[in-house]
Amino acid sequence: MDSDLIIQILFAAIKTGTPLLFIALGELICEKSGVLNLGQEGMMLMGAVVGFLAAYSTGNAGLGVIAAIIMGSIMSLIFAFLVLHVGANQVATGLALTIFGTGLSAFVGSSVVGQTIEGFKPIALPLLSDIPFIGRILFQHDILVYSSFMMAFILMFVVNKTRIGLTLKAVGENPHAANAIGIKVLRVRYLAVMFGGVMAGLSGAYMSLVYTPMWVENMTAGRGWIALALVVFASWRVGRIMLGAYLFGLASIMHLVLQGLGWSISPNLLAMLPYVATVVVMVIISADKFKEKLLAPRSLGKPFDPRQMA
Amino acid sequence: MKKQHLVSRLELVKLTKQYPGCLANDRISMTLMPGEIHALLGENGAGKSTLVKTIYGVVSPDKGDILWDGKEVVIKSPSIARDLGIGMVFQHFSLFETLTISQNIELCLSKTQLHEIGDLAAKITELSQAYGLNVDPTRYVHTLSIGERQRVEIMRCLVQSVKLLILDEPTSVLTPQEVAGLFDVLRTLSKEGCSILFISHKLHEVTEICHKATILRGGKVVDTCVPNEETPASIAKMMVGDLADQEAGYVKREGTTTVFHVDDLSLPSKQPFGTVLKNIQFELKAGEILGVAGVAGNGQDELMAVISGEDERNVKNHLHLKGEPIGHLHAGERRRLGMAYVPEERLGRGAVPDMSLSENALLTHSDGFIKSGLVDWQGIKDYTKSLISKYKVKCHGEFSEAKSLSGGNLQKFIMGREIGQNPNVLICAHPTWGVDVGAALAIHQALLELRDKGAAILLISEDIDELFLLADRMSAVCDGYLSPVVRTEHTNIDQIGQWMAGTFINTHQPQEAQA
Numbered sequence: 001m002d003s004d005l006i007i008q009i010l011f012a013a014i015k016t017g018t019p020l021l022f023i024a025l026g027e028l029i030c031e032k033s034g035v036l037n038l039g040q041e042g043m044m045l046m047g048a049v050v051g052f053l054a055a056y057s058t059g060n061a062g063l064g065v066i067a068a069i070i071m072g073s074i075m076s077l078i079f080a081f082l083v084l085h086v087g088a089n090q091v092a093t094g095l096a097l098t099i100f101g102t103g104l105s106a107f108v109g110s111s112v113v114g115q116t117i118e119g120f121k122p123i124a125l126p127l128l129s130d131i132p133f134i135g136r137i138l139f140q141h142d143i144l145v146y147s148s149f150m151m152a153f154i155l156m157f158v159v160n161k162t163r164i165g166l167t168l169k170a171v172g173e174n175p176h177a178a179n180a181i182g183i184k185v186l187r188v189r190y191l192a193v194m195f196g197g198v199m200a201g202l203s204g205a206y207m208s209l210v211y212t213p214m215w216v217e218n219m220t221a222g223r224g225w226i227a228l229a230l231v232v233f234a235s236w237r238v239g240r241i242m243l244g245a246y247l248f249g250l251a252s253i254m255h256l257v258l259q260g261l262g263w264s265i266s267p268n269l270l271a272m273l274p275y276v277a278t279v280v281v282m283v284i285i286s287a288d289k290f291k292e293k294l295l296a297p298r299s300l301g302k303p304f305d306p307r308q309m310a
Numbered sequence: 311m312k313k314q315h316l317v318s319r320l321e322l323v324k325l326t327k328q329y330p331g332c333l334a335n336d337r338i339s340m341t342l343m344p345g346e347i348h349a350l351l352g353e354n355g356a357g358k359s360t361l362v363k364t365i366y367g368v369v370s371p372d373k374g375d376i377l378w379d380g381k382e383v384v385i386k387s388p389s390i391a392r393d394l395g396i397g398m399v400f401q402h403f404s405l406f407e408t409l410t411i412s413q414n415i416e417l418c419l420s421k422t423q424l425h426e427i428g429d430l431a432a433k434i435t436e437l438s439q440a441y442g443l444n445v446d447p448t449r450y451v452h453t454l455s456i457g458e459r460q461r462v463e464i465m466r467c468l469v470q471s472v473k474l475l476i477l478d479e480p481t482s483v484l485t486p487q488e489v490a491g492l493f494d495v496l497r498t499l500s501k502e503g504c505s506i507l508f509i510s511h512k513l514h515e516v517t518e519i520c521h522k523a524t525i526l527r528g529g530k531v532v533d534t535c536v537p538n539e540e541t542p543a544s545i546a547k548m549m550v551g552d553l554a555d556q557e558a559g560y561v562k563r564e565g566t567t568t569v570f571h572v573d574d575l576s577l578p579s580k581q582p583f584g585t586v587l588k589n590i591q592f593e594l595k596a597g598e599i600l601g602v603a604g605v606a607g608n609g610q611d612e613l614m615a616v617i618s619g620e621d622e623r624n625v626k627n628h629l630h631l632k633g634e635p636i637g638h639l640h641a642g643e644r645r646r647l648g649m650a651y652v653p654e655e656r657l658g659r660g661a662v663p664d665m666s667l668s669e670n671a672l673l674t675h676s677d678g679f680i681k682s683g684l685v686d687w688q689g690i691k692d693y694t695k696s697l698i699s700k701y702k703v704k705c706h707g708e709f710s711e712a713k714s715l716s717g718g719n720l721q722k723f724i725m726g727r728e729i730g731q732n733p734n735v736l737i738c739a740h741p742t743w744g745v746d747v748g749a750a751l752a753i754h755q756a757l758l759e760l761r762d763k764g765a766a767i768l769l770i771s772e773d774i775d776e777l778f779l780l781a782d783r784m785s786a787v788c789d790g791y792l793s794p795v796v797r798t799e800h801t802n803i804d805q806i807g808q809w810m811a812g813t814f815i816n817t818h819q820p821q822e823a824q825a
Binding site for chain 2: 163166167169170173174176177178179180181182183298
């Protein structure tokens with residue numbers, strides 16, 4: 001393999017991993033606060049279709065991104081209201097959100113199926129993109145990829161170094177104790193869920209405006225679910241989510257790579273790779289209960305009712 | 311009248327709080343002066359928790375006023391309470407285990423407070439030395455013992471220069487030595503003018519440290535007293551109203567034949583941060599109560615799980631019932647052979663929270679009430695009713711959900727259910743933890759009755775007084791080691807207290823000590 005091919009593969013892995021990175025970062029923050037949102041896939045699809053519609057009708061991809069973010073946060077607000085306010089079961093509500101989003105996005109987008117738009121153009125960052133090897137892998141992307149880099153680094157800092165991160169961890173670990181010391185648990189969780197929605201919207205926008213600048217029904221193809229596995233795989237750490245997203249990105253394009261190399265394996269089998277990897281990751285990590293228990297937010301998935309004090 | 315010129319730190323005027331179906335606080339008035347250590351006494355359900363939660367802003371009262379330093383205040387949330395200078399140490403600690411001590415404390419402080427303090431770690435170290443709390447700010451909370459965690463909670467209040475410290479049953483988890491340390495801290499604070507509101511079930515502690523006491527019953531203030539002018543017995547009488555006899559010590563018995571013995575049991579813990587059991591060895595005889603003292607987290611839970619069969623690892627040749635190895639049997643099989651258990655955790659382990667009392671009774675009596683695969687519902691209902699009346703369990707009826715009962719009542723029910731199986735061996739953890747005086751008496755008598763019928767009872771408890779009261783022979787655990795077993799009349803609180811702190815380990819385990 002020559003270095004050009006390696007660069008192309010890694011470049012593509014980053015591109016493919018970016019939507020995973022967005023949505024997994026959102027889910028991470030959401031889970032850190034103790035809320036498990038299985039509605040990722042639905043939020044992402046809604047973000048993708050609304051983003052595409054906005055960009056298609058205005059001809060401005062930037063407006064598409066903004067529309068997707070707004071849509072994602074509206075979807076997450078529905079979830080937050082049901083789960084945090086009404087006290088609905090998180091798992092059931094999340095699943096419902098995914099089913100709802102899948103159906104609604106297909107309905108809303110039916111008129112534009114197969115249409116294409118002009119998405120974001122890659123921008124080669126001056127100086128940085130001239131770094132041999134790495135420059136071509138990392139710094140010849142579009143603006144959304146760069147913003148995902150920035151987002152990951154900002155979150156790394158916020159989660160590990162700031163009081164906001166501390167508060168988030170406290171709420172996810174022991175909401176009753178957090179309430180007792182005067183943290184507004186429900187407010188923190190609302191914000192965390194909404195952040196998840198914003199990121200899901202961004203992730204959807206990336207799919208329909210950059211990755212394949214068009215709308216196709218169910219175009220996210222289970223990325224919302226992969227992101228859930230990714231958060232566990234990363235044991236709730238930002239840095240590892242970044243690494244994991246690109247690994248999964250690499251797994252997703254493996255069939256193209258191997259085909260290119262002339263291997264005669266069924267492309268369908270290879271396209272299965274990221275999903276198999278998801279299952280394998282989940283199995284391995286759940287087997288090591290000891291480890292997982294230590295790292296997962298203690299109250300993940302458990303509702304908190306401030307009226308019921310422990 | 312003498313104190314007229316002094317402004318009280320806290321005054322409650324006719325505080326009332328109504329919950330659906332129960333009047334938790336009924337026109338409660340009390341006064342707390344600066345520097346006063348004030349005990350709040352009462353049985354379970356007397357309204358103590360509701361009252362302190364009201365003061366701390368967790369619960370809002372329906373009626374009544376709170377005066378702070380003579381001025382009327384409305385405490386809507388814990389953060390307002392803390393701004394006023396009220397700190398609270400909860401019964402179930404409210405610390406975050408995956409954070410460090412200094413992060414835990416930081417979370418409680420407002421930005422301005424943090425700014426005033428500057429270097430938080432240095433402040434913690436300074437206060438730690440001033441009060442002898444011995445707290446290292448960089449340690450993670452999950453590595454701390456229960457006593458250390460409590461000190462962190464107190465430190466959390468001290469950092470905010472607290473004027474009123476509320477402690478909810480602070481001593482229930484401490485060794486006698488740790489209790490003495492805590493009392494020193496409280497006395498120092500009191501001298502500096504900090505008021506302390508102290509909830510406890512342990513009356514001798516109240517008489518030792520408190521200046522005044524307010525006694526609640528059924529949500530009302532029934533009495534106030536100066537504890538050092540009273541005896542524990544006279545205070546207990548005020549709490550329960552009319553209690554026939556105080557437990558004046560029961561007859562001790564000698565066990566007859568060995569029914570159950572544990573043989574050289576060593577087992578690593580399954581839980582992270584659990585305790586490794588090391589060379590555990592003891593015999594349990596018919597007709598005796600063997601008491602095991604120890605501070606929480608020294609191997610009691612692990613030992614209990616191994617004996618009950620909840621820990622499913624095979625320890626065949628280490629556990630024997632009537633000479634037969636039982637260490638390979640699962641929990642249900644052991645129960646069928648006549649072993650019964652009362653776990654520490656009532657809801658979740660001792661009973662299924664969402665199931666009714668009769669369903670919970672059925673769970674451990676399945677053999678008696680299931681005939682050819684069908685449940686004898688009438689039978690189980692009658693049986694449950696008989697348990698409820700015999701042990702005076704306060705509930706709506708046999709259909710009540712387990713979680714709707716107060717801790718003490720559920721405990722009486724679980725004890726009754728287990729005793730009702732006429733077990734050969736009863737393993738019982740913390741039977742009266744958080745239980746009021748009246749219920750504790752009922753539980754004690756049930757245990758003694760069972761012993762006198764010839765059952766062997768292993769009693770694991772953190773309450774030393776209770777162990778001395780009930781146990782015929784005594785032992786203690788520390789760090790997964792079991793101390794020697796002695797007859798209760800041949801030992802005393804000092805010796806057991808030292809064993810709880812592990813002084814027996816070097817002499818008892820010479821090989822280990824050299825290694």
